[in-house]
Each structure stands twice: as structure tokens, then as C-alpha cells.
Amino acid sequence: MRPDTFFDHAPAGTLRLLQITDPHIFSSTHDRLLGVDTRDSLRQVIERVNIEKQPLDATLLTGDIVHDEGNEGYTAVRDILEGLPSPVYCLPGNHDERTKMALLDHGNSHTDKQVLLGDWQIILLDSVLENEEAGFLADDELNFLRQALEAHPDRHALICMHHHPVPIGSAWMDSIRLRNGDELLALLDRYPRARGVIWGHIHQEYESRRNGLHLLGSPSTCIQFEPGNDDFAIDPQPPGFRWLALLPDGEIRTTVLRVANVAATLELGSGGY
Numbered sequence: 001m002r003p004d005t006f007f008d009h010a011p012a013g014t015l016r017l018l019q020i021t022d023p024h025i026f027s028s029t030h031d032r033l034l035g036v037d038t039r040d041s042l043r044q045v046i047e048r049v050n051i052e053k054q055p056l057d058a059t060l061l062t063g064d065i066v067h068d069e070g071n072e073g074y075t076a077v078r079d080i081l082e083g084l085p086s087p088v089y090c091l092p093g094n095h096d097e098r099t100k101m102a103l104l105d106h107g108n109s110h111t112d113k114q115v116l117l118g119d120w121q122i123i124l125l126d127s128v129l130e131n132e133e134a135g136f137l138a139d140d141e142l143n144f145l146r147q148a149l150e151a152h153p154d155r156h157a158l159i160c161m162h163h164h165p166v167p168i169g170s171a172w173m174d175s176i177r178l179r180n181g182d183e184l185l186a187l188l189d190r191y192p193r194a195r196g197v198i199w200g201h202i203h204q205e206y207e208s209r210r211n212g213l214h215l216l217g218s219p220s221t222c223i224q225f226e227p228g229n230d231d232f233a234i235d236p237q238p239p240g241f242r243w244l245a246l247l248p249d250g251e252i253r254t255t256v257l258r259v260a261n262v263a264a265t266l267e268l269g270s271g272g273y
């Protein structure tokens with residue numbers, strides 16, 4: 001018999017979501033990120049997800065999908081994502097090339113900016129600032145967000161992007177956060193149906209609340225950064241993912257899980273990536 005899992009005690013009508021982030025896939029099968037085979041690491045995460053045999057409504061892939069130039073990384077990642085039991089909605093990170101994101105509109109993978117599911121809407125924003133590691137939500141993105149919230153006042157909203165809108169207590173990482181996070185949060189304050197913001201980029205677990213809004217960052221499917229460190233430092237924790245239960249009354253229940261082992265080849269003393 002299957003053991004109890006995270007979603008088992010959620011009420012009827014709950015949406016079951018998976019967040020995966022920052023897989024940093026390379027075009028070549030030979031390249032490694034600080035010693036890690038990122039394709040293999042993503043496959044391990046998907047295997048771990050599938051152990052629980054959850055009937056998922058959606059997967060959210062929150063950026064840094066491909067680490068280098070070339071189309072091959074995008075076609076490789078979408079093949080790997082076919083292993084997930086739900087549609088995968090993808091948004092770009094600072095390592096991605098916007099023009100290549102369309103390659104992810106294929107099979108199980110999608111680049112929709114808005115998904116309506118049950119009592120919820122999921123809004124996927126592009127926070128990438130060209131040639132910068134930091135992020136910014138341009139007027140077009142903020143207007144899209146505002147219009148989506150106005151158009152569906154009866155739906156709870158989960159907002160997804162790559163960059164973190166609040167400091168996480170790590171100086172090097174906070175210097176490359178969303179530059180107009182305060183503007184985003186001021187906008188969301190006006191829409192109480194906005195229930196949560198999730199992001200990638202920080203390669204670590206983060207959770208806080210602000211005026212009833214869940215603020216959630218998730219570990220990467222490959223390498224992790226050490227929480228609380230003001231300088232770049234690799235954390236030896238294994239790759240992970242986040243479950244999100246979106247309840248019909250607007251509550252969000254969430255937890256992070258990790259694969260059993262970190263890659264033995266991880267270069268822990270590295271000064272950057």
C-alpha cells in the first residue's frame with residue numbers, strides 16, 4: 001500500500017501543484033555545473049516526484065531552465081519534462097534566452113502566462129532584465145498582472161516569477177533580487193485574492209508571510225546556495241522541489257522535499273558559477 005503523502009488530507013477541490021526550478025540544463029551532455037550533471041539531477045528529481053504517484057494539476061518551472069546558448073538545452077529539457085504527470089508551465093530566468101522560450105511550447109511543456117484551474121488563477125511573469133542577473137518587472141508585466149487580477153476577482157491568485165521580491169538575508173543573492181519588489185508587493189496589497197508569490201533563482205528554501213501573502217522560494221533541481229551567507233557559497237544539501245496544495249478557500253499548504261543524495265562530484269569550494 002502507498003504511504004500517506006502530502007496531498008492526502010487536503011479537502012475536495014484542492015489543486016495539486018509541483019514547483020521545480022533552476023535546472024540549468026546544458027546544450028552538451030558533457031558539460032557540468034560545479035561538477036553536477038544537471039540533466040541527470042533533474043531526472044532524479046522527477047523520479048522522486050513520481051514515487052508519490054500524485055495526480056498533479058500543474059507543474060510550475062520558474063526559470064534558469066537552460067544554462068548556456070543553443071537550442072539543444074531547450075529541446076533536451078522538454079524531453080525530460082515529458083516524464084512529469086501534468087502540464088509544465090515555464091517562465092524564463094536570467095540564464096535563459098527569451099527568444100528561445102518558444103521552444104518550450106511543445107508536448108507537455110507550455111509558456112502560457114495565465115492558467116485558470118479550479119478556484120484559482122496562476123499568473124506567470126517574466127522578471128528578466130536583459131544582460132543582468134538582477135530582475136525587474138517591466139510595466140507590461142505589472143499591467144498584465146493587474147489586468148489578470150481585475151479580470152478574475154472571484155479567483156484566488158498564485159503569482160510566479162524567477163527573481164525574489166524580498167531580501168532573503170544573503171548579501172550577494174539580495175544584490176541580484178527583483179529591483180522593484182516593493183512595487184510588486186504594493187500592487188498585490190490591493191488585491192486580497194492574491195494569496196502567494198513563488199520564485200526560483202535563490203537555489204534554497206525560503207518561506208515568509210506578508211499581510212496574508214505567502215512568499216516562497218524553492219531549492220534548485222541541481223546545485224544549492226548556502227542560506228544566510230553574504231558571499232557565494234555552495235550548500236551540500238541535495239536537489240529538491242516544492243509541493244503546493246491550493247485549497248478552494250484560498251489557503252496554501254506547502255512543503256519542500258529533496259532527493260536522497262547529492263551528486264558525489266559536487267565542487268563544494270567553488271567561488272562562483
Ligand SMILES: [Fe+2]
Binds near residue numbers: 201
Ligand atoms: Fe539559477
